[in-house]
Amino acid sequence: MTQVLVLVETADGAPVAATAEQFAAAAILGEPAAVVVGKDASKAAGALGKLGAVKVYAADGDFDARLVTPQVAALAAAVEAAKPSAVIVGSGPDAREAGARLAVRVGGAYQSDVIGISKDALVTQQAFGGAFTVTASGKGVQVISLREHSIEGSAPAAAGELVKLDISGDSTPFAKIESKQTEATASERPSLQAADIVVSGGRGLGSKEKFALMEELADTLGAALGASRAAVDAGYCEHNMQVGQTGTTVSPNLYIAVGISGAIQHLAGMQSSKTIVAINKDPNVPIFDIADFGIVGDLFQVVPQFIEAVKVRKNG
């Protein structure tokens, strides 16, 4: 069976949560193998074997200050060694860009934002915010960027045989990472793409202070918190909370839009949610055209009452 490489991202030396799903995806196409880069890359071999890696290609070294290029070098070296049919990378900017560069370096199709993979190596993608579903094949070493939470199951545990890679000779020009600032508010809340429930607030919230109501709503439901671009632009919340055309695409079981009009670019990021609830004081806004349950009313009346009702149910 041919190997399928997974670019493993780590946090504090351990594989990130999305890794298991990426191995499950690799197992659909062949024999999963890991590519891991960093100070303690080799040490991750045991953990990666448990997740399904037959082989672990590890490039040990401190490459933290280089943007993307060490991952590309390691992947290219692993492609050379393993002759894989495909490479799976994650959906964050680092992983996507490493994948895109790898496709150029080794010659292969780059498939972005993939939400499904079939045994015969067809990938499923969405176009125009889910208005179209597309399947595609790829030539060469297919590089697949997998959207988080799109593939179920896991790969069976495997040997995790360590193969060391030496990328110290890589002289590709790179941008230097001077510092990293992670948000203090990186909270207990689930991420937008991982969550079963997403609640999003729009310009209707009126201010940053009042946007706190959305936080209370999210935490009551155990939901991820999103926002419209107007809310982001007005400074009510962080940029990475934006849902839509130029933000994150979500398709949770339940999406609750609060004080959001439903502009076409917002819909492009959430219209494939299973159930959609909208709360807006204007009966004529487009969000109601796609809502399964819509409430025409003042959000500052409706949302607090809803929060109380949910709490009563939970405790009673």
Next chain:
Amino acid sequence: MCPADNLQFSRTSNYIAMLQSITFEVRINGGMVGMMKIAVLVKQVPDTWSDRKIDPGTKRVDRSKDQVIDEINEKAVEVALQVKEAQDAEVVVVTMGPSSAQDGLRKMLAMGADSGIHIVDDAFGGSDAMQTSAALAAALKDKGFDLVVAGNESTDGRTAAVPAMLAERLGLAQLTFLRTLEVKNGVATGERLLPNGNATVSAALPALVSVTEQIAEARYPNFKGILAAKKKPIESIALSGLGIDASQAGGANSWSVVETVTPKPPREGGTIIKDDGTAGQQLADYLAKANLI
């Protein structure tokens, strides 16, 4: 001319080593000498406000109507113009697309860009990100650009791959997904947007930058700009001018091949109620009944 201007982008590591040592000198000399050359990549896309479609026959994006320059590209041009205003620079807007893409280039010239490059040939129709980046690389490689600026992601394909692919092909340091950018003394610095925060990244020029929508608000072209744009040069380059073999070009030879396209039926509306003072309670009941909470 900055010393790096005389050099050409190349994929060979010898050249890269040379570029690195040269730009290093630029830095220790305390800044760019003379005029900086900036390329901005722009693209026409179906307007996000319109009803965008994929043609079931060709399996390609329907580009027959409502074509506009992608908003993110206007922002990329804005950033380049701000650099030009802070220091002497020449801004060249570059696009690959059908003949109608000229209109988009003119608009960017009206904003203040100096000239345009239009990669145009029917043979390019249906190109994927791999092929588009190859064509752009071929068009840019001999022109001595110090800085290449792109949007992080187009609104039609949302592939977000062309900037990184182009950096790979041209052997440029990539500073991508930037929400801020400063270009000073031959060094580009900015904040890269990450899912849980941001990273400050920097690189000596020549370099490639991609920007996110927070980077700037684009200016509107004024009347004077629109008049001036009519006289600004646009160079057209066809397949033959890029040295790309016809057997590599266009949808028939793409790396990624669309097999099927299925439109999703439009969503049906559901129950809409007017708040009578109990809507919050009713919503909780509705969601509980559907096992959603």
